[in-house]
Amino acid sequence: MDEALDLATLSLTGQQRKLIVGIDFGSKLGIKSSERSANFRLGTTYSGIAWSETRRPDQQTIANMWPSNLETFEGKTMDKVPTELRYTPEGMEWGFQIPAIVERHKWFKLGLAGGRPISPGQQNSPQSLTTDYLSALHDHLMYTLEQKLGASILRTIPIEYCLTVPAIWSEVAKEKTLETASRAGLNGVGNMLLVSEPEAAATYALHGLDPHGLQIGDSFVLCDAGGGTVDLISYTITQLQPKLEIVEASPGAGGLCGSTFLNRRFAEFLTTKIGQEEGWDAELLAEAMERFDLVIKKQYSPSTSNRDGYTVLVPGLANNERLGIRRGRLLITPAEMRGIFEPVVSEVITLVQGQIDTSDREIRAVLLVGGFGENSYLKERLRAALDRSVEVMQPPNAWTAVVRGAVMMGLGRAQAELAAVGVMSRSARKHYGIELHPEFDPEKHEEIKKYWWAKYRQFHVPTVSWFIKRGEPVQEGNPKKIDFIQDFPVSEGRPATCNMDVFCDEVSPTAPIHPNNNVRVLVTLEANLQSMSNEDLAHTKGTRADGLEYYCMAGYVEATYRSASTQYVLCLLDKRYDTVAAEYV
Template identity: 40%
Template sequence: MAGQYPIQSSGSKIVIGIDFGTTYSGVAWAATERPDGNVLISDWPSSRSTYGGFSSPKVPTRLHYLNSRQFEWGFQIPHTVPSQNILSLFKLGLEPDRYSRSIDVIGKSLDFDNVDKYITDYLSGIFGHLMNSLGRQLGLGTLRSTSIQFVLTVPAIWSERSKQRTIEAFERVPNLPEDHSTALLSEPEAAAVAALRELDRHNLKIGDSFVVVDAGGGTVDLITYTITALYPVLEVNEASEGTGDFCGSSRLNDRFIQLLKSRLGDEEGWDDDVLHDAVDHFERNTKKRFNMNSLTTNELFTIPVPGLDRNVDLGITRRGRLQLRADEVHMFFEPDILRIIQLVKDQVAVANTPISKILLVGGYGASMYLRERLQLAIQGDLSMGKDIEVLQPPNSWTAVINGAVLKGISLANPVNYDVPVVKGRGGRKHYGYNLGVPFNDGVHDSLRSKRYWDGMKGMWRVAVMQWIIKRGDLVSEDIPFTKDFYISRPVSLGRVNVATLEVYADSTSKEAPLAQNGNVQLLCRATANLDHIPEDQLDRRLGVDGIMYYELEFEIEAVYRSASTEYTLIHKGRRYNTVTAEYV
């Protein structure tokens, strides 16, 4: 009811966390006045004509198009729709080079050409349902008069361009409130914020390091954090670069489906309804129950296959009931369990600091079998340290959503001692720009063939990289990085109306290279419109060659956040809000 969550519209915000997942997505919200009152959306529309009807902490990330404009999403999609007509895993289309090989292995055929439209349409379904829910709980008047902060989560290992495409797809959702802002947050950081909040600080100490393993339906993301402060705010720094892979729990489902089709596909009565019931039971029951003891006793798991006749040779021991042995179920898990174990071992090695805990979060992170296998692997590897605990914090499936809301609360109210803070992050790449500097024989001899003559100052110059940050540098979004650069241009060629700076990134080189090479790739262009500056205020200088030049000096300010980067050009103390970053 509207009065259940009263908030004052003046000066308050509604913070909405959206976990746009590969297989399932979730939404939660809170008012900044009541930061402890997180409300998880758990009632989802079961058809296009209803507002609710299906209770779940998350909703499937699936689409079914009825025509070019109308679609069903999530639980709206009827069981009768053939699986080949349902779009799933389309989030991975933002990183086709990273995931296409793994997707091919499980026999999926995905349309990556229209992924941006799919994401916008799916998020518009989420948004429309969210607004209906908020309208019923807060009242439309309060909703319209209150500023909204969206926090959208993305995988940490994604490229800047993929993260930018995610936020662009969301901003294309129809009818977004005018008074809104959107921030990106990496999924493992969101999970870490939520998980840390649940830990007893009395059992923690400064210097403790822990690995967060965000194991979802599609991707598994890992990152290591070290505690730097406990009071008044729990603060951590990243201790390693994020890593990850496409080895989430949806691949178990795909292997299960492959087995069913190969074993039962020719049986009389087999159809999509049978497949749906079997997969639904496997997802909700079998995967969650399976553990090491199941394997030790070779437990039998019963899967509903309604309508199929008894066939003991196929494992249908009685009509409509398929039995699978634990050693068969084990093989659905095994390839990705081994991959996750290796990812954890690699993450511990990269962190190069003693690890006290591994925190498993996400839907797959709640698996008993995953936790048991990971704990056994750690205990059996003397190089990792036998005292590492593998923990599964409460509400692990919704940790990313809750962490996104907590992050939004901290953005709106930085003095909030109840929200853990990731204070410093490690630079995942070298970030910088090209700048012509005076040629130095001792430093630039390898670049001699690339030097050029600067007629304005009468000297040889050469283009080298000016690195804003280098890979591994500890960065904080509270402290921007600034660097100087300038633009010169003969006045005879016309005034300078636009300042453009091309920002480059190198994720391959261990040491930042002196000059641009094959590893240094164009990341984005930051531009500022200078049309408004009067002609007589543009600095000019007579060059050594007797030609008059415009000479404009700038600063570039860079802020590296959890899952986004902001670049601002500054000229004569003025910050240009017209700066845009076009990712390439």
């Protein structure tokens, strides 16, 4: 009786709470086919999962129980799993299940953004590969949650998913991501929340700072140093209580200088130094790369590490004092290791310094997150290179900051009181607007642009009315509207659809008044007018200056900006017709 009562109570409670799941689907950069070596783990990127309950809003990451190839990984646990797939006659292998030196599909996320995936063979599309990988990730998530919560409880709790995407991704790439995630089973109870990767990282990192050291008006640079890219963005604190609120201080920047390039340099170093030695093969390279990727790269710091050098296993190679090979180990000198790290670290420093220099606010600190952001040497070099007034911090759990931040943002969407950090405004990356044709005004418009419009028997001119201009603050949840009137000749019969193009311009420093070569169509909104009643349609009839009768329909386009997407809604005669998730602002 007590057990039945307990289950009933849990079931009731389950209906009142939610599970928030964050997924950091990793793979930002590939390596050109011509640059591939025999090592198939070079440049591996990883995916992570975190989750939380609205009743217990602390993030938990899946850091163990990943399906693995025990011969290769010996049951190791990690916060993330390799973003890799392999198809065999027996089925599909993914992540840690794939043996070290066999070919595999990797970097297929690039294909969603229009890039070409670097994979063995081209028979699998980026969408199908992503769907298969996310399906495996989702199956493992559900298995883990069932182990943690129990099958009966899991069935009663609705799940909402938050998926991270690069801030620079296009609308097409994001739509493909949503489609593949849906096919993989990540549907949940509501619309999936797309989250900007650097914004998610900032949410987690800023929340973890010592609240006693924060002041309203302080500005920070968030440096998300990942596998392929380093993304930077600046924020300013505007409120400390009851929750931390920030605004984007300046548009972000980034570069291709992530830790994948360290892997590449290390592989090139080994191949050049001992690649001609008898017994050297792809398997030895893969083992050496694994130690570099999982141990040396994270721990390397000249001031604290082994001053005698670093060793990697090279079993089977003959002793060679000149090369530093002794008893199956290769000694890499501190100078050699510095030569591997320094060019990549120098590029990161240049990016960070550039972000600080272009900011119109005084930068108090740099927050390092991401896998490469955990590196001690990067932190030391930044501290030495930057002004002493700029503090360099490494928040805890830097490698999982993005996925943890995604969960925090999802909790805030599910219940406003759970929002730990509020991003109150962002800086628009582009100009966004719609084209209108107002009456020509010589004080506002260029003479050469005007044309005679017989319908109105006066001069009109094509212009762009902008929702938001590049660099302006964008507030989430604050819709912007632009009104328009669209005419349909009554002589042509009942109108079937109403179309409206949304334009953007990422090139022009100042938003142009008239369309030019920099202004391009971003997305087309379409309203199906078949459901409009004859009575409503009749009320729109009117006669223009040309003496002809038109259906004159008043409407507006509404734009709402979010972390990693923009929602456009076309409204006509006070009826909302179409919603499109468009390109990141």
